[in-house]
Amino acid sequence: MVTAYVMVKASTGDVDRLKSEMEAVDGGVESISVVAGDIDYIVKVRVDTPGDVKDIATAIHEMAGIENTQTYIAMD
Template identity: 35%
Template sequence: MEDTDRQILLLLAQDGRMSFTDLAKETGLSVSAVHQRVRRLEKRGAIQGFTARLDPDQIGLPLTAFISIKPIDPAADDDAPERLAHLTAIEACHSVAGDENYILKVRVATPADLEELLKQIRSAANVNTRTTIVLSTPYEGRPPQI
């Protein structure tokens, strides 16, 4: 990947609403050249989309937790992500090495909601869970070093 493309990706990771004009000023390219590069990066899949970052407290989901899951039956199909996809409180699902198979990042409103979600996860995926509740988040969603 070219340095200019990396610079465009970094700028957009920091501010996804940056205009093509501002990207052009920052990179020293013309607006049309920046536009072409961004479209090419989208087609390649380097840019997967643009979203708004929401404040969980402001939208009523102040409780964040990480839930590690492991199948009760080690011989069972590895289909937990598909079995859990309908649970919208699960923000992310990561396949991991170690004792557990997946770590889920979840956001809910209350401890009671977390307890209910744990029941739903255990039932839907036939798994054991281990939960870590987040006390604070000094930083999150930082742009990757590219």
């Protein structure tokens, strides 16, 4: 099992819509936290392979209203 964290910067203030869209991504979004600071969301992902992480991160990155994403795979 692979755990990863996707840091998401939004370009819009529509927090609830974006959170709902990210929750609807199929395949392994475990939780989404709205946070204060340089990023707007931390998305926790638990999937079978690193390729699955890429698929989810790409789906989030391509959403309307997302400015940038950074993905980190946990090592333990």
